[in-house]
Amino acid sequence: MTDESQAAATPKSYEAAAERLEEIIKRLDSGAASLRETHDLVKEGRDLVVYCASELEAVGKDLEELRLDELIARLESNGSQPGDAA
Numbered sequence: 001m002t003d004e005s006q007a008a009a010t011p012k013s014y015e016a017a018a019e020r021l022e023e024i025i026k027r028l029d030s031g032a033a034s035l036r037e038t039h040d041l042v043k044e045g046r047d048l049v050v051y052c053a054s055e056l057e058a059v060g061k062d063l064e065e066l067r068l069d070e071l072i073a074r075l076e077s078n079g080s081q082p083g084d085a086a
Helices: 005-008 012-030 034-080
Strands: none
Touching: 012 034
């Protein structure tokens, strides 16, 4: 794969990848794609799904870390206030 085709295959964002997936699905659903085009679209779609899944996983991990950070901050603030019932 050349740098140019690899750059074209790498989406700029999750939203761009999801939009391209919608285009691919519409094209495949239309029945107008040739066998070769169908093959290429399926390969591209698979790559986009993998990309989207990894983006969602990364965001999910970030959210988990944020929730843990918030929990730690609450526990620390509750522990530092004398006289509070735990």
